[in-house]
Amino acid sequence: MAAPRVRTSNNEANEPTSLVVRFGPDHPLRLDSGKTLSPFQIAYQTYGTLNEARSNAVLICHALTGDQHVANPNPVTGKPGWWEVLIGPGKIIDTDRFFVICSNVIGGCLGSTGPASINPHTGKPWGLDLPVVTIRDMVRAQVMLVDHLGIDRLFSVIGGSMGGMQVLEWAASYPERVLTALPIATGARHSSQNIAFHEVGRQAVMADPDWCGGRYIEAGKRPEKGLAVARMAAHITYLSEAALHRKFGRNLQDREALTFGFDADFQIESYLRHQGMSFVDRFDANSYLYMTRAMDYFDLAADHGGRLADAFTGTKTRFCLVSFTSDWLFPTEESRTIVHALNAAGASVSFVEIETDRGHDAFLLDEPEMFAAVSGFLRSAARARGLEELA
Amino acid sequence: MAAPRVRTSNNEANEPTSLVVRFGPDHPLRLDSGKTLSPFQIAYQTYGTLNEARSNAVLICHALTGDQHVANPNPVTGKPGWWEVLIGPGKIIDTDRFFVICSNVIGGCLGSTGPASINPHTGKPWGLDLPVVTIRDMVRAQVMLVDHLGIDRLFSVIGGSMGGMQVLEWAASYPERVLTALPIATGARHSSQNIAFHEVGRQAVMADPDWCGGRYIEAGKRPEKGLAVARMAAHITYLSEAALHRKFGRNLQDREALTFGFDADFQIESYLRHQGMSFVDRFDANSYLYMTRAMDYFDLAADHGGRLADAFTGTKTRFCLVSFTSDWLFPTEESRTIVHALNAAGASVSFVEIETDRGHDAFLLDEPEMFAAVSGFLRSAARARGLEELA
Numbered sequence: 007m008a009a010p011r012v013r014t015s016n017n018e019a020n021e022p023t024s025l026v027v028r029f030g031p032d033h034p035l036r037l038d039s040g041k042t043l044s045p046f047q048i049a050y051q052t053y054g055t056l057n058e059a060r061s062n063a064v065l066i067c068h069a070l071t072g073d074q075h076v077a078n079p080n081p082v083t084g085k086p087g088w089w090e091v092l093i094g095p096g097k098i099i100d101t102d103r104f105f106v107i108c109s110n111v112i113g114g115c116l117g118s119t120g121p122a123s124i125n126p127h128t129g130k131p132w133g134l135d136l137p138v139v140t141i142r143d144m145v146r147a148q149v150m151l152v153d154h155l156g157i158d159r160l161f162s163v164i165g166g167s168m169g170g171m172q173v174l175e176w177a178a179s180y181p182e183r184v185l186t187a188l189p190i191a192t193g194a195r196h197s198s199q200n201i202a203f204h205e206v207g208r209q210a211v212m213a214d215p216d217w218c219g220g221r222y223i224e225a226g227k228r229p230e231k232g233l234a235v236a237r238m239a240a241h242i243t244y245l246s247e248a249a250l251h252r253k254f255g256r257n258l259q260d261r262e263a264l265t266f267g268f269d270a271d272f273q274i275e276s277y278l279r280h281q282g283m284s285f286v287d288r289f290d291a292n293s294y295l296y297m298t299r300a301m302d303y304f305d306l307a308a309d310h311g312g313r314l315a316d317a318f319t320g321t322k323t324r325f326c327l328v329s330f331t332s333d334w335l336f337p338t339e340e341s342r343t344i345v346h347a348l349n350a351a352g353a354s355v356s357f358v359e360i361e362t363d364r365g366h367d368a369f370l371l372d373e374p375e376m377f378a379a380v381s382g383f384l385r386s387a388a389r390a391r392g393l394e395e396l397a
Numbered sequence: 398m399a400a401p402r403v404r405t406s407n408n409e410a411n412e413p414t415s416l417v418v419r420f421g422p423d424h425p426l427r428l429d430s431g432k433t434l435s436p437f438q439i440a441y442q443t444y445g446t447l448n449e450a451r452s453n454a455v456l457i458c459h460a461l462t463g464d465q466h467v468a469n470p471n472p473v474t475g476k477p478g479w480w481e482v483l484i485g486p487g488k489i490i491d492t493d494r495f496f497v498i499c500s501n502v503i504g505g506c507l508g509s510t511g512p513a514s515i516n517p518h519t520g521k522p523w524g525l526d527l528p529v530v531t532i533r534d535m536v537r538a539q540v541m542l543v544d545h546l547g548i549d550r551l552f553s554v555i556g557g558s559m560g561g562m563q564v565l566e567w568a569a570s571y572p573e574r575v576l577t578a579l580p581i582a583t584g585a586r587h588s589s590q591n592i593a594f595h596e597v598g599r600q601a602v603m604a605d606p607d608w609c610g611g612r613y614i615e616a617g618k619r620p621e622k623g624l625a626v627a628r629m630a631a632h633i634t635y636l637s638e639a640a641l642h643r644k645f646g647r648n649l650q651d652r653e654a655l656t657f658g659f660d661a662d663f664q665i666e667s668y669l670r671h672q673g674m675s676f677v678d679r680f681d682a683n684s685y686l687y688m689t690r691a692m693d694y695f696d697l698a699a700d701h702g703g704r705l706a707d708a709f710t711g712t713k714t715r716f717c718l719v720s721f722t723s724d725w726l727f728p729t730e731e732s733r734t735i736v737h738a739l740n741a742a743g744a745s746v747s748f749v750e751i752e753t754d755r756g757h758d759a760f761l762l763d764e765p766e767m768f769a770a771v772s773g774f775l776r777s778a779a780r781a782r783g784l785e786e787l788a
Contacts, residue, residue, distance in 0.1 A: 039657035138657040198641040198665045199633065205666045206629045208659060209673070213622035215606055231604035238597045239630050242590065247725075250589040256696060264694055266430035266529040268599060268686060272693070274589045275596045282600070295659060302663070303655055305647060334638075 023081050024049040024074055024110070024117045027154050035112065035147055038303075041137040045126060048151050049117025050074050050109035053093065054101035056157070062396055063157045064099060065148065066108040067165030067172035069370075070240075070297045071289055073116040076108040077101065082116070082288045091372050098377045099164070099384070103396055107155065111172075112147040113139040113296035121292035122223060134220040139296060141168070141304045145175045152183070159183050161396065162384060166190035166369035167336065168297065171304045174344070177325070178306060178317040186387045188380060190328040191369040193340030194314055194347070195305040200335060203243055204298035207236030211291050220292055233291045234282030241281045246332035246365035250274060307347075314347035321348075324390070325355040326383040328369070328376055335366040356383060414472050415440040415465055415501070415508045418545050426503065426538055429694075432528040436517060439542050440508025441465050441500035444484065445492035447548070453787055454548045455490060456539065457499040458556030458563035460761075461631075461688045462680055464507040467499040468492065473507070473679045482763050489768045490775070494787055495552065500542050502535040502563075504687035509538070512683035513614060525611040530687060532559070532695045536566045543574070550574050552787065553775060557581035557760035558727065559688065562695045565735070568716070569697060569708040577778045579771060581719040582760040584731030585705055585738070586696040591726060594634055595689035598627030602682050611683055624682045625673030632672045637723035637756035641665060698738075705738035712739075715781070716746040717774035719760070719767055726757040747774060 026049045029035065034044035051074045056063060066076050066089065077093040079086060093099040093106055110118035113136070125132040152160065163176045163184050170192025177187040196204075211217055214232025218225040242250075254274040258264070261271065270276040307314040325348055329341040338359050348355040358379040362368045369376065388396035417440045420426065425435035442465045447454060457467050457480065468484040470477060484490040484497055501509035504527070516523040543551065554567045554575050561583025568578040587595075602608055605623025609616045633641075645665040649655070652662065661667040698705040716739055720732040729750050739746040749770040753759045760767065779787035 041657075134659070138659075195647065197638060198645045198647065198663075199636075199638040201647070201663050202629075202633045202641065202665050202669055205661075205663075205669055206626060206633070209622075209629060209670070210601060210604075210626045212659075213601075213626055214604065231600075235597060235601045235604055235626065238593075238600060242593045242597070245590075247588060247590040247728075250593065254589045256586065256589065256592070256699075266432075268525070268529075268603075268690065270596075272589075272592050272596075274593050278593055278596055279600070299659065308647075337638075 024051055026050075026117060027151060029150060033150065035143065035150070037137050037143045038140040039137050043112070043119065043137060046112065046119040046147070047117070048109050048112070048119075048147055050107060050151060051076065051078060053077050053106040054104055056105040056155070057395075060157050061159070061161060061393055062104050063152070063155070063160050064104045064106045064162045064164060065152065065160050065176075066093065066106060067148070067163065067169035067176075068108060068111065069165070069167035069169045070301065071285070071294070072169065073114065074108045074110045075116075077106065080288075088370060091370075092377065092380070098381045104161065107152070109148055109151050111144040111297075113144070113293060113300065115290035115293035118147070120290065121220070121296060122290045131221075131223045133223070133292060134295075136292075136296070138299055138303075140300050141171045141175050142179065142309070144300065145172050145179060148172070148176070149180060149183075159185060161388070161393070162186040162188060164188040164190070164380075165192075167192055167366065168301050170336075171301065174306055174317075177321065177323045178310070181318070181321045181323050184323045185391060186324045186326070186384065188326050188328070188383065189341075189344065190376070191330055191333055191336050191366055193336045194307060194317075194344050196302050197340075201302045203239060204302055206239050207298060208295050210235040210239070211294060217291060222291070228286070229291045230286040233286045233289070233294060234279075236294060237285040238278045238282040241278060243335045244365055244367040246334065246363055248332060248363035249365055252363065314343065315350035318348055318351035318353050321351060321353050323353065324383075324387050325353055326379065327355065327357045328379055329357075329359050330364065330366070330368040331359060331361050332363045333366040333368065415442055417441075417508055418542060420541060424541065426534065426541070428528050428534045429531040430528050434503070434510065434528060437503065437510040437538070438508070439500050439503070439510075439538055441498060441542060442467065442469060444468050444497040445495055447496040447546070448786075451548050452550070452552060452784055453495050454543070454546070454551050455495045455497045455553045455555060456543065456551050456567075457484065457497060458539075458554065458560035459499065459502065460556070460558035460560045461692065462676070462685070463560065464505065465499045465501045466507075468497065471679075479761060482761075483768065483771070489772045490555070498543070498546065500539055502688075503538040504530040504535070504684060504691065506681035506684035511681065512611070512687060513681045522612075522614045524614070524683060525686075527683075527687070529690055529694075532562045532566050532691050533570065533700070535691065536563050536570060539563070539567075540571060540574075550576060552779070552784070553577040553579060555579040555581070555771075556583075558583055558757065559692050561727075562692065565697055565708075568712065568714045569701070572709070572712045572714050575714045576782060577715045577717070577775065579717050579719070579774065580732075580735065581767070582721055582724055582727050582757055584727045585698060585708075585735050587693050588731075592693045594630060595693055597630050598689060599686050601626040601630070602685060608682060613682070619677070620682045621677040624677045624680070624685060625670075627685060628676040629669045629673040632669060634726045635756060635758040637725065637754055639723060639754035640756055643754065705734065706741035709739055709742035709744050712742060712744050714744065715774075715778050716744055717770065718746065718748045719770055720748075720750045721755065721757070721759040722750060722752050723754045724757040724759065
């Protein structure tokens with residue numbers, strides 16, 4: 007069964023133009039919380055063509071505020087897809103060779119069931135009544151999508167940050183379905199400091215009276231100020247001090263001298279305010295709570311008796327990890343911990359630490375060393391698997 | 398003239414029990430903004446006795462949210478003074494030998510004129526009508542206090558973080574009045590990343606509808622939620638990832654398992670929430686805006702033609718700088734930049750980088766190496782100046 011190319015009908019208000027698959031009462035999503043989500047839907051995009059052997063599928067997993075529009079213009083912002091530098095015809099992940107799939111995660115806000123979706127049991131938006139979802143729940147939903155697309159085994163699962171967590175979860179829970187895994191700028195668990203930053207963001211959202219206890223849609227409001235503050239705080243963690251110094255330093259914004267007031271005197275202030283304000287136009291505040299919570303809860307070792315290597319026992323998946331020297335959200339040490347565990351599990355693993363001052367966000371940028379690592383790894387894995395046409 | 402020991406009368410609502418000196422229309426405070434603050438007042442504490450030679454005075458400068466209660470129980474919180482580990486009878490800064498002065502900075506909220514003080518021109522709280530103050534303005538006010546106390550030359554000026562900025566400003570602007578200077582865990586300018594974190598805090602405060610455009614006192618409200626979020630974000634920057642990992646890791650708070658909700662599951666979440674909530678009980682939101690702005694504006698090199706060494710030309714002050722390896726708010730590099738400038742200016746300078754995982758807050762904690770450095774430096778400086786009784 008090839009990927010369905012016809013758009014499914016669409017009746018949820020927050021749903022942009024994407025392929026959508028609905029799972030009815032006969033296909034419930036069982037969640038880590040013990041609850042069940044049913045019915046639910048997944049919005050996704052595909053690029054390229056699934057080959058006859060169904061061996062060329064690549065699943066891309068998006069990060070905290072990402073979406074399924076990985077390689078096409080984003081219908082909400084009009085900007086290029088978030089990984090168009092990497093994915094497309096003739097690019098590193100070449101859609102002339104690979105069938106690329108990217109889905110909006112469960113709990114998201116771009117077409118997959120999330121807190122802004124209508125709760126079929128009440129006819130109102132889910133809000134915080136939507137069960138909390140985990141990285142593993144996101145992956146369970148992706149497995150159902152991949153089943154729906156008729157794909158037994160993915161040539162590769164690739165993602166950065168929260169996407170990298172999903173990659174690790176795929177490799178740990180469904181090793182036989184993943185030929186190669188590329189977790190980039192990520193970790194096997196969310197650190198105390200990272201939980202702390204997420205908690206600041208959640209408190210900023212929930213402190214906004216327009217959040218209305220999570221029921222802002224019915225109230226006709228949006229907690230824009232709180233969500234903007236959350237985004238501003240988070241955005242700092244995506245960059246590095248060196249990059250901020252290089253890009254902004256103490257430069258003033260369109261003025262000759264300090265104004266001795268509380269307007270944005272410095273460029274870094276205007277930049278952050280812009281990041282906050284543009285974010286609220288494209289993201290749902292409750293989804294932000296759910297996404298951050300999913301990352302905080304992620305602890306792959308804890309899910310496997312406390313020993314990370316046990317998550318990968320007997321795996322045949324080939325791994326390539328990438329980290330960035332100036333990433334202080336997921337420092338290289340987090341990747342190294344995963345590499346050690348994979349080594350202990352006897353897995354095939356390569357690891358590239360890339361020297362850059364661009365911080366965590368480097369994984370989304372034009373980073374030639376990352377491109378070379380991804381390209382070389384995918385080609386050599388294809389050859390090793392006898393998939394010469396993909397090499 | 399010895400320090401006035403009688404409490405001045407007190408009629409401002411936000412003023413705790415402290416010594417207060419009022420400067421009337423004949424003693425205006427000229428500000429960097431070009432404006433003038435008059436009348437104004439400074440609340441301060443002293444410890445020990447000024448000797449006959451008036452040679453044993455030590456000025457302590459407080460940090461962003463500190464106050465004058467450096468070595469006595471804080472009247473607002475009931476907790477020990479913020480540097481009681483360091484200052485007191487028989488301690489490193491021995492109040493049996495030194496006359497220690499600590500004043501609430503201008504713009505503060507513990508008795509010195511700040512945005513919560515009454516604007517004598519309107520009879521209402523200043524709010525954002527108070528002129529923005531700089532680190533140099535804070536020091537100008539301290540100079541007037543020191544004049545009032547009849548002290549020509551301070552044996553030492555000591556402070557950490559924003560207090561360290563004041564120390565540098567004292568040494569740069571009043572070198573003949575400062576025998577020794579101890580800037581700790583500080584920098585000669587606020588970095589782009591630090592401005593970014595401050596801006597997040599300010600936006601959090603101003604996003605709170607209870608901030609009321611800065612006029613919350615008249616409105617009978619307090620922007621507690623916004624200020625708490627600001628404090629939470631800032632508090633993360635005072636610690637280190639290693640310390641958070643050691644103290645909290647991913648430990649759960651009073652529960653056996655994840656609750657799959659948005660309450661504080663993790664200890665780090667409860668800890669941060671507590672930091673936020675307890676802060677709003679002791680600090681004024683507008684003062685927080687003024688203090689963060691003063692730090693952001695600080696750029697000692699820019700004030701001296703762009704060359705930091707020129708801030709210290711011909712100085713006879715002896716310097717001792719202290720930094721902490723895990724301080725990412727004011728990394729060692731910031732201190733090293735100052736040391737290089739002091740060397741270029743031919744100043745006497747010693748520099749200690751202390752290995753610790755406690756982050757920026759280490760300067761407030763029981764850090765034996767810091768104590769040894771401060772003690773040794775003060776004693777040797779006293780001997781070099783022929784002040785054997787202080788050594």
